[in-house]
Amino acid sequence: xxxxxxxxxxxxxxxxxxxxxxxxxxxxxxxxxxxxxxxxxxxxxxxxxxxxxxxxxxxxxxxxxxxxxxxxxxxxxxxxxxxxxxxxxxxxxxxxxxxxxxxxxxxxxxxxxxxxxxxxxxxxxxxxxxxxxxxxxxxxxxxxxxxxxxxxxxxxxxxxxxxxxxxxxxxxxxxxxxxxxxxxxxxxxxxxxxxxxxxxxxxxxxxxxxxxxxxxxxxxxxxxxxxxxxxxxxxxxxxxxxxxxxxxxxxxxxxxxxxxxxxxxxxxxxxxxxxxxxxxxxxxxxxxxxxxxxxxxxxxxxxxxxxxxxxxxxxxxxxxxxxxxxxxx
Numbered sequence: 001x002x003x004x005x006x007x008x009x010x011x012x013x014x015x016x017x018x019x020x021x022x023x024x025x026x027x028x029x030x031x032x033x034x035x036x037x038x039x040x041x042x043x044x045x046x047x048x049x050x051x052x053x054x055x056x057x058x059x060x061x062x063x064x065x066x067x068x069x070x071x072x073x074x075x076x077x078x079x080x081x082x083x084x085x086x087x088x089x090x091x092x093x094x095x096x097x098x099x100x101x102x103x104x105x106x107x108x109x110x111x112x113x114x115x116x117x118x119x120x121x122x123x124x125x126x127x128x129x130x131x132x133x134x135x136x137x138x139x140x141x142x143x144x145x146x147x148x149x150x151x152x153x154x155x156x157x158x159x160x161x162x163x164x165x166x167x168x169x170x171x172x173x174x175x176x177x178x179x180x181x182x183x184x185x186x187x188x189x190x191x192x193x194x195x196x197x198x199x200x201x202x203x204x205x206x207x208x209x210x211x212x213x214x215x216x217x218x219x220x221x222x223x224x225x226x227x228x229x230x231x232x233x234x235x236x237x238x239x240x241x242x243x244x245x246x247x248x249x250x251x252x253x254x255x256x257x258x259x260x261x262x263x264x265x266x267x268x269x270x271x272x273x274x275x276x277x278x279x280x281x282x283x284x285x286x287x288x289x290x291x292x293x294x295x296x297x298x299x300x301x302x303x304x305x306x307x308x309x310x311x312x313x314x315x316x317x318x319x320x321x322x323x324x325x326x327x328x329x
Contacts, residue, residue, distance in 0.1 A: 001035055001084075003027040003169060006259075015088045019157060019167040026256060029169035037084045037173065041112040043069035045079060050185045050319075055285055056305050058312050061186065062286075063178065063321040066293055070107040070131065071100070071325035073175065073201055077165055078104035080174030085163065086112045093117070093163035096153040098124040099248055100324050101165040101200070106137035109163075117160070119153045121145065131328070166198050166255050175204025179212060182319060188214045189317040193307065195299040196220040196229055196271070197249030199260040201321060206263035216319070218269035220260065221303030225276070226250045233261050233271045245276040248296030248324065270307070278302040283326075292326035 003012040007025025012018050020026055049064045065073035082105065085093065091114060095105045098120035109116035116137040120129065121144070129139050140156075142149040153162070165171045178201070182189060188209065194202045202220055209215045222230045225244035228251070231237070241252050254260065264271055282305065283298030300320045308318065 001029065001031045001037075004030045014084065014170070015090065015161075017157065017159070017161065019162040019164060026167065026259075027169050029173055037080050037170070038087050040083050040086045041079075041108060043075070043079075043107060043111055045069060045075065047181050047184070050182070053289060055289075055301070058304070058308060058318070059314060060301075060304060061189065061317065061319045062291070063182065063319055064291070065178065065321050065323055066297065066325040068104075070104045071328055072104060072294075073178065073321065073323050074100040074104035074165065075108070076177050076204065077101075077171035077174035077200060078108040080177075081105070081163055081165075081168055081170040082108035082112050082114065084170050085114060085161065090114060090161050093161045094119060094153060094156045095163045095165070096120065096149055097165065098128045100328070102129075102137075103131040103135070103328075105163055105165070106132040106135040109137065110135040116163075117156070119149055119156065121149050165200055171200060172204045172207055175200055176208035176211070177204075178321065179205050179208025183209075183212055186317060186319075188212065189216045189319045191217045191219055191269075191316060191318045193219040193221060193300050193304045193318065193320050195246065195249050195296055195303070195323060196222055196254075196260060197251035198254050199229075199256050199263075201323065202260055203256060203263060206267065209267075215267040218264050218267040219303060219307050220264050220269070220271040221249075221299050222271065222273050223249060223276070223279070223299065224273040226252060227273045228252060229254060229257055229260055230271045230273050232257060233264070245279050246296040246299040248294065249299060272303055272307055274299055274302040274306055278306065286322070287326075291322065293322045294324040294326055294328050297322045297324055 005021035068075035
């Protein structure tokens with residue numbers, strides 16, 4: 001098992017400090033047939049439930065990924081990434097995330113006995129970092145913008161392993177497990193509607209279904225306030241991004257934007273946008289049926305309502321993953 005550059009095909013060891021190729025290309029994972037990451041560390045992962053519910057006169061299958069151990073689907077990626085690092089003898093990592101990815105990496109590092117350093121903007125609210133600090137991660141607050149934090153993490157990654165949920169392919173190797181679970185629970189669905197920021201769930205699902213031999217149509221959902229993937233996909237000009245309710249997908253420059261577009265295109269899917277009112281309404285509708293999720297999870301449901309508004313067919317199997325717990329904030 002090793003990394004290779006998606007641009008020039010050069011190979012890199014997983015345990016190395018390089019997190020992208022010297023040519024600038026991003027890494028993908030190369031593994032032998034049947035090769036899997038060992039399960040040395042666990043927080044009690046479960047196969048998350050799949051509930052069929054009628055919402056807005058549509059039968060939808062809700063994948064409850066907020067029921068993972070640290071409260072979000074990011075545990076799928078963290079589980080695989082940290083287990084591999086444990087096997088390799090990595091003793092300390094850095095990561096830049098003030099949200100679910102940071103909490104997941106911190107939680108699994110705590111279970112694995114790996115020192116974890118989470119870099120985030122100095123302006124990040126205390127509530128967003130409470131969970132990471134509960135796992136005894138060291139929080140490094142960086143003055144300035146999110147870009148300043150990105151610069152700081154790259155400096156730190158020169159000497160400490162970068163356990164990135166964006167750059168490290170092992171994270172996507174973990175998030176692909178949702179596809180396998182869905183296959184066991186219902187077969188291959190017709191559609192999967194996924195909120196997209198950095199694309200960690202979307203790319204994992206794509207990898208998993210590709211391995212299974214059949215792709216559902218992937219519908220990626222972005223906020224109209226921050227929609228770089230949608231704009232590139234539709235060949236629309238960029239615009240000034242503004243604050244948004246679904247902050248979990250507020251990524252202005254997704255590093256794997258071309259891979260995301262390629263995955264959606266290969267599946268025959270689409271990329272759409274929703275507004276804050278639609279997202280909040282969808283989140284509230286879930287609460288009314290006993291499901292409490294973070295605002296970003298409402299984006300996927302809002303996307304399903306919008307995409308199938310004039311084309312819904314009761315014979316379609318439509319999956320809406322719910323990405324994070326409402327208890328997060």
